[in-house]
Amino acid sequence: MTVAAAAGCAGTGDRDGADEPDPLLSALTAARRDAAAAGAAIALAPERTAALGVIAAERTAHGDALAAEIARAAGGVPSSTSASAVTTTAPAAPPPTVDELRAMLGESQRGAATLARRLDGHRAGLLGSISAAIAAEQAVMLL
Numbered sequence: 001m002t003v004a005a006a007a008g009c010a011g012t013g014d015r016d017g018a019d020e021p022d023p024l025l026s027a028l029t030a031a032r033r034d035a036a037a038a039g040a041a042i043a044l045a046p047e048r049t050a051a052l053g054v055i056a057a058e059r060t061a062h063g064d065a066l067a068a069e070i071a072r073a074a075g076g077v078p079s080s081t082s083a084s085a086v087t088t089t090a091p092a093a094p095p096p097t098v099d100e101l102r103a104m105l106g107e108s109q110r111g112a113a114t115l116a117r118r119l120d121g122h123r124a125g126l127l128g129s130i131s132a133a134i135a136a137e138q139a140v141m142l143l
Helices: 002-009 025-041 046-073 080-087 098-118 121-141
Strands: none
Touching: 025 046, 025 098, 025 121, 046 098, 046 121, 098 121
């Protein structure tokens, strides 16, 4: 009984309730948005195709990891359908410039860092790692 109770509470972070959305959903949305934006930015900056492609791939991987953690915490198994449903939402706006993408990534980086400080355990580590990766994307890939 104790193991089952502990397993039911593990990894969801602080004050999660049955009616509250998973706090990782905002980070998942940002990851999917950033991946789509990085891919779209190639149209405006073809000379940066390699860097933007890496950012798109990394942010897609971040989204996949977040989706898997959300599904795990909900007691389910991540399905390719639910993950792809989120990925198919491409930005309706024109492609972002590299500067606009850099700003989006900055917002995502700060959001992940803030959320990592609110959570604990695996989820905090996942968000901290994502925040660090985004900071590197900004400082190295978009220099």
